[in-house]
Amino acid sequence: MKIICVGRNYMKHAAEMNNPVPQIPLIFLKPDSAILKKNKPFFLPDFSNDLQFEAELVLRISRLGKGIRKGYAHRYFDAITVGIDFTARDLQKKFSLAGEPWDLSKTFDGSAPLGEFISKEKLRDLSDISFYLDVNGERRQTGNSSEMIFSFGDIIAYASRFYTLKTGDLIFTGTPAGVGPVKKGDNLIAFLEGQKVLDFFVR
Numbered sequence: 001m002k003i004i005c006v007g008r009n010y011m012k013h014a015a016e017m018n019n020p021v022p023q024i025p026l027i028f029l030k031p032d033s034a035i036l037k038k039n040k041p042f043f044l045p046d047f048s049n050d051l052q053f054e055a056e057l058v059l060r061i062s063r064l065g066k067g068i069r070k071g072y073a074h075r076y077f078d079a080i081t082v083g084i085d086f087t088a089r090d091l092q093k094k095f096s097l098a099g100e101p102w103d104l105s106k107t108f109d110g111s112a113p114l115g116e117f118i119s120k121e122k123l124r125d126l127s128d129i130s131f132y133l134d135v136n137g138e139r140r141q142t143g144n145s146s147e148m149i150f151s152f153g154d155i156i157a158y159a160s161r162f163y164t165l166k167t168g169d170l171i172f173t174g175t176p177a178g179v180g181p182v183k184k185g186d187n188l189i190a191f192l193e194g195q196k197v198l199d200f201f202v203r
Helices: 011-016 070-076 089-097 152-162
Strands: 003-007 026-030 051-053 055-061 077-084 130-135 138-144 170-172 187-192 195-201
Touching: 003 152, 026 152, 055 130, 055 138, 070 077, 070 152, 077 130, 077 170, 077 187, 077 195, 152 170
Parallel strands: 003 170
Antiparallel strands: 003 026, 055 077, 055 170, 130 138, 130 187, 187 195
């Protein structure tokens, strides 16, 4: 199982990070050891002093596919949830400034808490899916699939040019504006179309 992630897929997030808007999906991978399921706590790593949350819609791939056309992409995933792409922002900045790969800032163990999946058949419009993240009861991020620079179809078509998609693979589709740091004791709760799908603590 592989975890395909898309960076900078919302205009306002690109702006808050002072980064240019990408012309193609920015793809990176996380290992399966990054996944954190069943609302298990996330333990702060000892290699970062600026660990930040990024809430994202996550697709679950349901069939084998390679070189998938955009118009057929909807056939290749069966469910959606919200996940967190935890980022060691200080490491990311350090590596980026040095012109080095910044994978370690995003791909460490436990860096991808994953919510409960909802069948796409229960969602009224895949191009208009709302989600949000509360931290300690305060709304921190609000997003909608309609705001993505690259749609689900764009992402699946592009990624499948390079990787064969397999059943059980996950695609993190990018985060909206509002990312921020976490500290020990924080409670993160994510909602998809008003339904709570993720609820965990930082330890």
